[in-house]
Amino acid sequence: MSINDRIQLVQQAIAQAASRSGRQAEDVHVIGVTKYVSVARTVEAVKAGVIHIGENRWQNAKDKWDFIHEHTAAGQAMPIWHFIGSLQRNKVKDVVGKFQYIHSLDRLSLAEAIHEQAEKLDISVKCFIQINISGEQSKQGMSAAEVPQFLEELKALPRIIPIGLMTMAPLEAETEVTRIVFRQLRELRDQLIAQSKGECTITELSMGMSKDFTIAIEEGATFVRLGTILIGTEEDE
Numbered sequence: 326m327s328i329n330d331r332i333q334l335v336q337q338a339i340a341q342a343a344s345r346s347g348r349q350a351e352d353v354h355v356i357g358v359t360k361y362v363s364v365a366r367t368v369e370a371v372k373a374g375v376i377h378i379g380e381n382r383w384q385n386a387k388d389k390w391d392f393i394h395e396h397t398a399a400g401q402a403m404p405i406w407h408f409i410g411s412l413q414r415n416k417v418k419d420v421v422g423k424f425q426y427i428h429s430l431d432r433l434s435l436a437e438a439i440h441e442q443a444e445k446l447d448i449s450v451k452c453f454i455q456i457n458i459s460g461e462q463s464k465q466g467m468s469a470a471e472v473p474q475f476l477e478e479l480k481a482l483p484r485i486i487p488i489g490l491m492t493m494a495p496l497e498a499e500t501e502v503t504r505i506v507f508r509q510l511r512e513l514r515d516q517l518i519a520q521s522k523g524e525c526t527i528t529e530l531s532m533g534m535s536k537d538f539t540i541a542i543e544e545g546a547t548f549v550r551l552g553t554i555l556i557g558t559e560e561d562e
């Protein structure tokens with residue numbers, strides 16, 4: 326299937342999920358996750374209109390980022406880059422300045438490293454706080470209970486703009502379990518907004534991957550991260 330056909334199918338599924346839950350499809354941003362595919366396929370996706378590109382490791386992203394930046398002519402739209410994988414402090418200097426969004430902020434030491442690099446570059450970085458809603462041992466992210474304190478600490482790091490929350494459903498979870506995880510992330514966001522007396526910048530929800538994005542949209546996702554279903558894998562090239 327061509328990337329254009331995949332985009333069509335995904336857009337249809339998004340429109341249906343949005344309408345089932347009384348939402349607008351335009352409020353859901355699609356991140357095309359290119360981590361399984363080549364530079365050529367990534368370029369094809371950008372040409373087909375995928376605006377947001379997601380990668381989980383700088384090592385895998387580097388060739389794509391470099392190529393696209395060298396070959397995008399002046400006046401041509403540049404994709405918006407999202408770093409979605411777990412981030413080590415020693416990789417922060419590679420990522421900050423190249424990725425406009427980081428979805429995996431889950432500890433203060435990482436926030437400090439991002440802030441320091443952002444200050445050097447005189448930029449700010451939009452970040453999602455990654456939450457481990459399900460409490461699975463293997464999952465990255467802080468617990469919901471830690472978030473208010475963390476947001477307080479982030480006030481000392483003004484180069485970081487906490488724009489939303491991110492989570493992943495447990496692997497192999499039943500549909501209803503997945504739904505509850507996504508719902509809890511939305512409820513956490515709503516609580517943070519309600520408790521903040523208007524100063525909370527946390528509005529976005531990054532949740533939903535190829536196998537569960539329609540559930541995520543029904544539960545309020547504003548960014549879905551789609552690899553397999555939208556961009557494909559090695560086997561599709």
Ligand SMILES: *Cc1c(COP(=O)(O)O)cnc(C)c1O
Binds near residue numbers: 358410535550553
């Ligand atoms: C790989 C990855 C995705 C996309 O996964 P698919 O199931 O292929 O859509 C989304 N989010 C994160 C954090 C990932 O690492």
